[in-house]
Amino acid sequence: DTGVSQDPRHKITKRGQNVTFRCDPISEHNRLYWYRQTLGQGPEFLTYFQNEAQLEKSRLLSDRFSAERPKGSFSTLEIQRTEQGDSAMYLCASSLMAASYEQYFGPGTRLTVT
Amino acid sequence: DQQVKQNSPSLSVQEGRISILNCDYTNSMFDYFLWYKKYPAEGPTFLISISSIKDKNEDGRFTVFLNKSAKHLSLHIVPSQPGDSAVYFCAASMTTDSWGKFQFGAGTQVVVTP
Numbered sequence: 001d002t003g004v005s006q007d008p009r010h011k012i013t014k015r016g017q018n019v020t021f022r023c024d025p026i027s028e029h030n031r032l033y034w035y036r037q038t039l040g041q042g043p044e045f046l047t048y049f050q051n052e053a054q055l056e057k058s059r060l061l062s063d064r065f066s067a068e069r070p071k072g073s074f075s076t077l078e079i080q081r082t083e084q085g086d087s088a089m090y091l092c093a094s095s096l097m098a099a100s101y102e103q104y105f106g107p108g109t110r111l112t113v114t
Numbered sequence: 115d116q117q118v119k120q121n122s123p124s125l126s127v128q129e130g131r132i133s134i135l136n137c138d139y140t141n142s143m144f145d146y147f148l149w150y151k152k153y154p155a156e157g158p159t160f161l162i163s164i165s166s167i168k169d170k171n172e173d174g175r176f177t178v179f180l181n182k183s184a185k186h187l188s189l190h191i192v193p194s195q196p197g198d199s200a201v202y203f204c205a206a207s208m209t210t211d212s213w214g215k216f217q218f219g220a221g222t223q224v225v226v227t228p
């Protein structure tokens with residue numbers, strides 16, 4: 001296993017379109033996290049899963065955002081009716097529950113909404 | 115509400131010298147602190163962490179110091195090497211609530227010059 005992977009790496013979309021990102025965590029990791037990073041800022045927590053259960057959602061995650069981890073393996077993050085303010089780097093991370101302090105990040109998906 | 119702050123956006127240091135990165139936090143409930151390092155086009159990678167029951171943790175060239183009364187932590191890199199040139203993020207978490215949900219600072223860009 002080579003680490004956390006994210007697809008696509010870059011996405012350009014027009015305002016109002018829906019987009020979906022995928023994250024494949026390290027295989028034995030039962031926790032999966034989504035973060036958003038805007039220019040000049042650190043990553044901001046969006047949501048996290050323990051196996052297939054979504055345990056917490058940030059208030060940053062408006063009702064246009066939805067995340068799933070259907071079989072406790074890969075996860076998807078969907079943004080509906082994208083807005084220009086959604087332009088950011090979307091980072092996924094995974095960890096073992098017992099070692100949640102050590103999260104392994106993927107390279108991110110850079111979203112540009114025009 | 116920025117609860118973790120890195121007030122120096124950039125730091126330039128000569129190879130072989132000490133790099134000192136600072137981080138302040140406002141939430142006294144934070145009890146676990148981490149530093150992540152990020153190279154361009156990659157996700158952040160875990161560097162070192164410290165629990166609030168300690169005031170120092172050392173790992174090779176990297177040492178993190180925690181001053182709970184001042185709500186301040188710092189990362190020392192000695193000696194600095196060109197490969198240390200990266201963005202460094204400070205992060206904080208509460209082990210008693212949503213363990214693994216990190217609050218990140220905005221980052222400090224470190225440039226190590228020959």
